[in-house]
Amino acid sequence: xxxxxxxxxxxxxxxxxxxxxxxxxxxxxxxxxxxxxxxxxxxxxxxxxxxxxxxxxxxxxxxxxxxxxxxxxxxxxxxxxxxxxxxxxxxxxxxxxxxxxxxxxxxxxxxxxxxxxxxxxxxxxxxxxxxxxxxxxxxxxxxxxxxxxxxxxxxxxxxxxxxxxxxxxxxxxxxxxxxxxxxxxxxxxxxxxxxx
Numbered sequence: 001x002x003x004x005x006x007x008x009x010x011x012x013x014x015x016x017x018x019x020x021x022x023x024x025x026x027x028x029x030x031x032x033x034x035x036x037x038x039x040x041x042x043x044x045x046x047x048x049x050x051x052x053x054x055x056x057x058x059x060x061x062x063x064x065x066x067x068x069x070x071x072x073x074x075x076x077x078x079x080x081x082x083x084x085x086x087x088x089x090x091x092x093x094x095x096x097x098x099x100x101x102x103x104x105x106x107x108x109x110x111x112x113x114x115x116x117x118x119x120x121x122x123x124x125x126x127x128x129x130x131x132x133x134x135x136x137x138x139x140x141x142x143x144x145x146x147x148x149x150x151x152x153x154x155x156x157x158x159x160x161x162x163x164x165x166x167x168x169x170x171x172x173x174x175x176x177x178x179x180x181x182x183x184x185x186x187x188x189x190x191x192x193x194x195x196x
Contacts, residue, residue, distance in 0.1 A: 007081040
């Protein structure tokens, strides 16, 4: 389906900074982003509460604004804008869910993240530093390549594409590397991943 005139005008207005364009954009595409969040969570066998869904939606919309809307500027009109946006939203949601799973595995996200941060901002910062130290300690026990991949994936939050570029490997080789990394982490002595 080609780009509709409505989407073309909305995208042009948004990228040109027209007043009110962001509100029109969010009004039109928030339902799509919410659908992507629910579908992705279901596909990953995750149950999200309303706060988590709201956070993921806000994170996704915020990511669309990063670097002067760089993700939106890459749209070339070769497909419908809704399809393009769905793919972008899914990538963001998958990355955010992976971050959440990793932090859950490290034992520091038993409650809704916003509630924890609001209740104790100082303790949250200290806890994040302690968890980062725990992660780095665990990673120090890994072989070189899995260690680099884990650091890039979990600490620097790089995409599979960025990791593939850094390793000089094809993009489709990163998934198996991550699977082997997870298996290594599960077998590591004292690992919070053990038995998962």
